[in-house]
Amino acid sequence: xxxxxxxxxxxxxxxxxxxxxxxxxxxxxxxxxxxxxxxxxxxxxxxxxxxxxxxxxxxxxxxxxxxxxxxxxxxxxxxxxxxxxxxxxxxxxxxxxxxxxxxxxxxxxxxxxxxxxxxxxxxxxxxxxxxxxxxxxxxxxxxxxxxxxxxxxxxxxxxxxxxxxxxxxxxxxxxxxxxxxxxxxxxxxxxxxxxxxxxxxxxxxxxxxxxxxxxxxxxxxxxxxxxxxxxxxxxxxxxxxxxxxxxxxxxxxxxxxxxxxxxxxxxxxxxxxxxxxxxxxxxxxxxxxxxxxxxxxxxxxxxxxxxxxxxxxxxxxxxxxxxxxxxxxxxxxxxxxxxxx
Amino acid sequence: xxxxxxxxxxxxxxxxxxxxxxxxxxxxxxxxxxxxxxxxxxxxxxxxxxxxxxxxxxxxxxxxxxxxxxxxxxxxxxxxxxxxxxxxxxxxxxxxxxxxxxxxxxxxxxxxxxxxxxxxxxxxxxxxxx
Numbered sequence: 190x191x192x193x194x195x196x197x198x199x200x201x202x203x204x205x206x207x208x209x210x211x212x213x214x215x216x217x218x219x220x221x222x223x224x225x226x227x228x229x230x231x232x233x234x235x236x237x238x239x240x241x242x243x244x245x246x247x248x249x250x251x252x253x254x255x256x257x258x259x260x261x262x263x264x265x266x267x268x269x270x271x272x273x274x275x276x277x278x279x280x281x282x283x284x285x286x287x288x289x290x291x292x293x294x295x296x297x298x299x300x301x302x303x304x305x306x307x308x309x310x311x312x313x314x315x316x317x318x319x320x321x322x323x324x325x326x327x328x329x330x331x332x333x334x335x336x337x338x339x340x341x342x343x344x345x346x347x348x349x350x351x352x353x354x355x356x357x358x359x360x361x362x363x364x365x366x367x368x369x370x371x372x373x374x375x376x377x378x379x380x381x382x383x384x385x386x387x388x389x390x391x392x393x394x395x396x397x398x399x400x401x402x403x404x405x406x407x408x409x410x411x412x413x414x415x416x417x418x419x420x421x422x423x424x425x426x427x428x429x430x431x432x433x434x435x436x437x438x439x440x441x442x443x444x445x446x447x448x449x450x451x452x453x454x455x456x457x458x459x460x461x462x463x464x465x466x467x468x469x470x471x472x473x474x475x476x477x478x479x480x481x482x483x484x485x486x487x488x489x490x491x492x493x494x495x496x497x498x499x500x501x502x503x504x505x506x507x508x509x510x511x512x513x514x515x516x517x518x519x520x521x522x523x524x525x526x527x528x529x530x
Numbered sequence: 531x532x533x534x535x536x537x538x539x540x541x542x543x544x545x546x547x548x549x550x551x552x553x554x555x556x557x558x559x560x561x562x563x564x565x566x567x568x569x570x571x572x573x574x575x576x577x578x579x580x581x582x583x584x585x586x587x588x589x590x591x592x593x594x595x596x597x598x599x600x601x602x603x604x605x606x607x608x609x610x611x612x613x614x615x616x617x618x619x620x621x622x623x624x625x626x627x628x629x630x631x632x633x634x635x636x637x638x639x640x641x642x643x644x645x646x647x648x649x650x651x652x653x654x655x656x657x658x659x660x
Contacts, residue, residue, distance in 0.1 A: 388636035400636050459645070460654070479654040482645035495639035499647045523636040 224304045225373050226311065228261055228297045228347075231365040232268070232277065235358060239365075242266070243279040247299050260298035263318070265291025268352070268360035275360035289324040292357055293317065293350065295366055302336065305485050306410070307444045307456030309339040309370050315347045317366075337368075340456075341412070341444065344369050374410050374446075381409040381447040386525040389417040389439050390495075394517035406529065409446055416440035421466060422518060433465040435514040439498070445526050448487075453526045457484045461498055461520070463511050478502050478511060488526055496522040535559045543569040 230243040243266070247259040262283030267290060269276050280291065288294050299313040316331035330348060337345055348366040352358050387403045399420070407413035419438040441459040448454060464477040480502060488494060498520045501512040538556040542548050543566065556562055645651035 386637075390636055400634065402634075402636070480651060481654040482651040484643060484645070484650060486643065488641075492641065493637045493639045494641045494643060497642065497644045499645055499651050501647075502653075523639055525637065 223372050224301045224309055224370055226299050226368060226370045229367045230266060231367060233362040235360055235362050242277060263294050263296040265294035267292045268357055270356055270359045288318060288320050288326040292320055292352060299368060306446050306454045307340050308485055311337050311370060313337060313368055315366060317348055339370050341372055372410060378447055379409055382406055382529045383445045384527045384529045385443060387415050388523040390521045390523055391420055392519045412442050412444045414442040433467050436464050436466045438462040439520060447528045452487050452489055454487050455526055463502055478508060491525060491527045493525050536565060539566050540569050543573055
């Protein structure tokens with residue numbers, strides 16, 4: 190990317206951040222205002238990679254009085270090829286320059302409908318404006334999305350456009366508009382760490398029990414992954430078919446936050462993979478099935494919770510054999526989260 | 531008298547095997563008789579082959595209770611010691627087992643949560659979330 194482009198991108202981001210920060214101070218935080226959403230403009234260079242050239246933080250405290258949504262001013266972008274290479278310019282248009290100098294412009298707004306650890310529900314809308322030959326903007330695309338279900342750090346691609354003009358395409362292969370959401374930590378609690386003690390307990394109908402343990406520590410709000418060694422079940426007698434054993438792999442991740450009352454809000458995502466493996470074969474023989482479960486729970490420090498995984502794979506289409514081979518086996522996670530200072 | 535002669539005489543007094551010819555020659559040396567007597571005197575002075583008298587031994591045994599304990603008590607003591615040893619063995623085994631379980635057994639949960647298929651437990655495409 191050319192120096193000019195980088196410089197403009199930096200200026201635009203600084204302006205956007207300053208504006209967002211100033212507006213964020215206008216109103217005391219509310220419960221949903223822990224969530225920070227950003228609208229980003231990505232550009233793929235005609236001869237290079239994709240990079241973020243503009244970012245605007247939707248300040249949750251600033252509402253459009255007419256709509257009650259966090260909004261951002263329109264911004265425009267134009268790329269031009271000159272004698273010294275490509276120059277990309279990004280500028281805010283509301284109460285500023287008109288769109289004549291920009292090939293494309295966008296406006297966007299979003300609202301946080303619900304938020305908890307690792308679970309966000311937001312609505313969003315965006316509009317794209319194209320500058321016609323006479324210099325007047327016309328709305329060329331747009332969308333209103335009532336609900337988006339996101340996890341923290343998720344990205345949503347809202348719009349994608351290839352510049353019309355050939356001279357634009359010499360610099361920018363395409364532009365994309367994306368929405369991101371993240372949770373801003375409470376400064377008073379941001380220094381917390383959480384120690385996790387996770388067990389995978391496998392029990393059989395004849396009361397045999399094995400357990401595996403994973404211990405790890407993560408910062409406040411940090412996503413931490415765990416993974417247990419795969420377990421191979423004994424083939425069911427008389428099950429017929431190929432002499433293969435069902436292999437079970439359980440993994441997942443947690444994200445926890447210590448609350449002001451001392452409790453810990455936990456988001457737990459668990460993944461179970463079922464596959465068949467031939468005797469003495471290191472690799473899976475195929476027929477892999479993946480399942481995922483999500484829970485958000487509030488626990489007391491050191492409280493021991495047991496999360497039971499379903500006995501049979503979800504759905505029955507083509508999974509009868511797995512359901513039969515998994516019968517008599519139960520898998521559960523036992524999890525403890527304890528804040529550490 | 532040279533040192534070789536003294537060595538032969540000293541070895542003879544200590545009961546070691548000596549060459550008869552050398553011993554004969556050594557005894558023929560001037561002063562050999564005096565030297566032999568001196569070696570015997572030294573050996574007696576530094577030897578410690580004394581034994582306590584029978585009276586002393588009896589009194590000490592009585593003070594230590596050796597003869598106050600009936601003979602039949604001794605097997606009982608041995609049996610008690612054996613029982614204690616067995617109990618200690620079992621105790622050590624149990625403690626070791628408990629310590630091992632503490633490391634390998636998960637804690638007892640106070641709350642049970644279940645994933646519900648179709649609600650919060652779903653199939654995911656292969657190569658999806660991990």
